[in-house]
Amino acid sequence: MTSSETAVASREVPAYLEFSFTGRALEYFGIWIVNLFLSIITLGIYTAWAKVRRLRYFYGNTWLDGHNFEYHARPVSILIGRIIVVSLLIAYNLLVSVSPFFGLLIFLYLLAFPWLLNKSMSFNARMTSYRNVRLNFRGSYWGALLAFVIMPVVALLTAGLLFPLASKLSNDYIGRHLGYGSARFETRAPLKALYGNLGSTILFVIMVTLVCAGIGFVIGSSMVSVGNMIEKGGDELLDVLTFGPITGALIGGYIALAVAYLFYAAGVRNVAYNHTVLDGKHRLTSSVGRLRYVWILVSNLFATILTLGLLRPWAAVRTWRYLASSTGLLAAGSLDHFVDEAAPEGSVGAAEFFDIEGIDFGL
Amino acid sequence: MIKGRYFPAGSARVVAASLSGTRDRLVLHLENEPDAADAKLTSVSDPIAGVPRKLTFADGGVFEAPLGADVDGLLKTGGTFFARLTRLEANLGLVAAVAVVTIGLVFAAYRFGIPLLASGAAAITPAPVVAAMDRGTLETVDRAVFSPSQLNAGRRRKLQAMFEELSQLAGDDGPALRLELRQGGMIGPNALALPGGTIIVTDELVGLAASDDEIAGVMAHEIGHVRERHSLQQIYRVLGIGFMVGLVGGDASQLVDDVVTQASALQALVYSREFETHADLYSVGLMVKAGRDPLAFVGLLDRIVRDAGGSGETGWLATHPGTKDRREAVRKRAEALDGAGETAQE
Numbered sequence A: 001m002t003s004s005e006t007a008v009a010s011r012e013v014p015a016y017l018e019f020s021f022t023g024r025a026l027e028y029f030g031i032w033i034v035n036l037f038l039s040i041i042t043l044g045i046y047t048a049w050a051k052v053r054r055l056r057y058f059y060g061n062t063w064l065d066g067h068n069f070e071y072h073a074r075p076v077s078i079l080i081g082r083i084i085v086v087s088l089l090i091a092y093n094l095l096v097s098v099s100p101f102f103g104l105l106i107f108l109y110l111l112a113f114p115w116l117l118n119k120s121m122s123f124n125a126r127m128t129s130y131r132n133v134r135l136n137f138r139g140s141y142w143g144a145l146l147a148f149v150i151m152p153v154v155a156l157l158t159a160g161l162l163f164p165l166a167s168k169l170s171n172d173y174i175g176r177h178l179g180y181g182s183a184r185f186e187t188r189a190p191l192k193a194l195y196g197n198l199g200s201t202i203l204f205v206i207m208v209t210l211v212c213a214g215i216g217f218v219i220g221s222s223m224v225s226v227g228n229m230i231e232k233g234g235d236e237l238l239d240v241l242t243f244g245p246i247t248g249a250l251i252g253g254y255i256a257l258a259v260a261y262l263f264y265a266a267g268v269r270n271v272a273y274n275h276t277v278l279d280g281k282h283r284l285t286s287s288v289g290r291l292r293y294v295w296i297l298v299s300n301l302f303a304t305i306l307t308l309g310l311l312r313p314w315a316a317v318r319t320w321r322y323l324a325s326s327t328g329l330l331a332a333g334s335l336d337h338f339v340d341e342a343a344p345e346g347s348v349g350a351a352e353f354f355d356i357e358g359i360d361f362g363l
Numbered sequence B: 001m002i003k004g005r006y007f008p009a010g011s012a013r014v015v016a017a018s019l020s021g022t023r024d025r026l027v028l029h030l031e032n033e034p035d036a037a038d039a040k041l042t043s044v045s046d047p048i049a050g051v052p053r054k055l056t057f058a059d060g061g062v063f064e065a066p067l068g069a070d071v072d073g074l075l076k077t078g079g080t081f082f083a084r085l086t087r088l089e090a091n092l093g094l095v096a097a098v099a100v101v102t103i104g105l106v107f108a109a110y111r112f113g114i115p116l117l118a119s120g121a122a123a124i125t126p127a128p129v130v131a132a133m134d135r136g137t138l139e140t141v142d143r144a145v146f147s148p149s150q151l152n153a154g155r156r157r158k159l160q161a162m163f164e165e166l167s168q169l170a171g172d173d174g175p176a177l178r179l180e181l182r183q184g185g186m187i188g189p190n191a192l193a194l195p196g197g198t199i200i201v202t203d204e205l206v207g208l209a210a211s212d213d214e215i216a217g218v219m220a221h222e223i224g225h226v227r228e229r230h231s232l233q234q235i236y237r238v239l240g241i242g243f244m245v246g247l248v249g250g251d252a253s254q255l256v257d258d259v260v261t262q263a264s265a266l267q268a269l270v271y272s273r274e275f276e277t278h279a280d281l282y283s284v285g286l287m288v289k290a291g292r293d294p295l296a297f298v299g300l301l302d303r304i305v306r307d308a309g310g311s312g313e314t315g316w317l318a319t320h321p322g323t324k325d326r327r328e329a330v331r332k333r334a335e336a337l338d339g340a341g342e343t344a345q346e
């Protein structure tokens, strides 16, 4: 192979670039506790500054190809957004408690949901940059209505059988309307892979249930002494042998269902990212281990609760680092030709509404 | 001078560059371009651990200083709030001190701050709003749970008269008190107080009572809830706790949210126990004033417990937890009031 052939080959074989997170738990603990302290003594007003500082830390310490991400929102506008959202929520709750009739406003909310969602996505995308070029989001009302209001309802009505279709629509919708400067993303999540993911999720629930039933059996049978068994006869034995596994299976099934969502979501992320292309040539990759992801979030939860929140910074850093390192970009050529362009600014109020309501899209 | 890299306005292209000069006159020198240019600074990103500082110029170009570059030294911005904050966050000793103070603050807010704010907020909630809440709630529960009382007119009049007597003794500091009699349906022998002064007593509870004093005791207890604004305080406290939890785990994921919701529900129960005790004590005071037996309603409680028996906690118990501990407290208060009354008479 001559040197000129090597040059051609290296240009055609895309370079694999891995996302990485350089934040450290102890470092973030300092930021987190200072944020918490200032938020308390300002009766919550500082939370807007705290949010910006937190996101600037996480985005800013996330690197790809020697460049970091940036979060640009201004705390004052976040604060204004929060005040508007909180006032509206209070007013709504007051109205509902004054007369249940106002509960009907929920339909208005459902109709406004796609619009709110687009405004929120636009804002969040617009506040994110990489290499001096901002992300942007140009949604469509009917697309969002189908993907985020109609499809989830249909999926529930079909007892979950259409969940993969709902996941496809929502991820394709987000991918298709997201842009990086003047370049567009394009997501085409294949249904087959999404159904495969649903199958693994069901298998996961069954396995966890069975394992817990086994543990229940071991615990149940160790609790009764052999002497007791002989004395009381076969009935007692039967009770013990069935009680342990059934209890174990019930608890296990409950836990499995509670975390199945995480397992499923991690799988959907992989499928969606792996079928997302930027500017027609750069491919995103995601290789989140579904079991590992569930383990990280569940152990984070216990660590956070057992330390009354003190390990929350460690848990947040741990999750973010894992997700970043599981994400990559197959770059076909250099990334320096992107240029920014004017795009919808979105609405901070809509973004804060989803933030306060704890509604989150994607991982 | 700071060596870094430069992005032309709106472009992902990078050029090696250096920045020198003073705060008032910055000079940007791009590699491969012979002429250095004066650069008019419009904004600088706030410092935060691990993140390179970015300086934006009037023409939209951005200069990125490498990590650790002394941008604050060049711009003389070392004294800004975020520059100080970043130094504080990196100082482990100070962070530990802040952590200790914050833990103390969280505890104090939970133990004293939130209850105090809640009772303040309850006191200033406009009366028309509270009255409207009563109408709304009554409308809802009438449709969902209750049906009209089946007690005969004479019995109803007697109960109203008894309630009237207690309300008069309770004074008019707060919303006007009103008694509504209903058939309880699924909630069985029960009594509840709405924040605007509406008190609902079910036929089943009246039926279970062995004496008027027992019913009066329950009424007095519910009047206690209204006069001490327990429902409103409860609403505000749950809001406050939710807010605190949001502060601590603000960036938390779905899983944490679920658990937190469960925990707040549990917290609501803890608070309501505290309110129950207060309402009991209020009831004792009011019953003594009315010249009725303050301990009578404990007997009614016992009967509800027995009645509920195998079917689990239903009726008054579900909304009024902790019968056992409460009886002792009621007895003590009654004895204390009794003693005080006797000394006063002598």
Ligand SMILES: [Zn+2]
Residues within 6 Å of the ligand: B221, B222, B225, B275, B276, B279, B319, B320
């Ligand atoms: Zn009560």
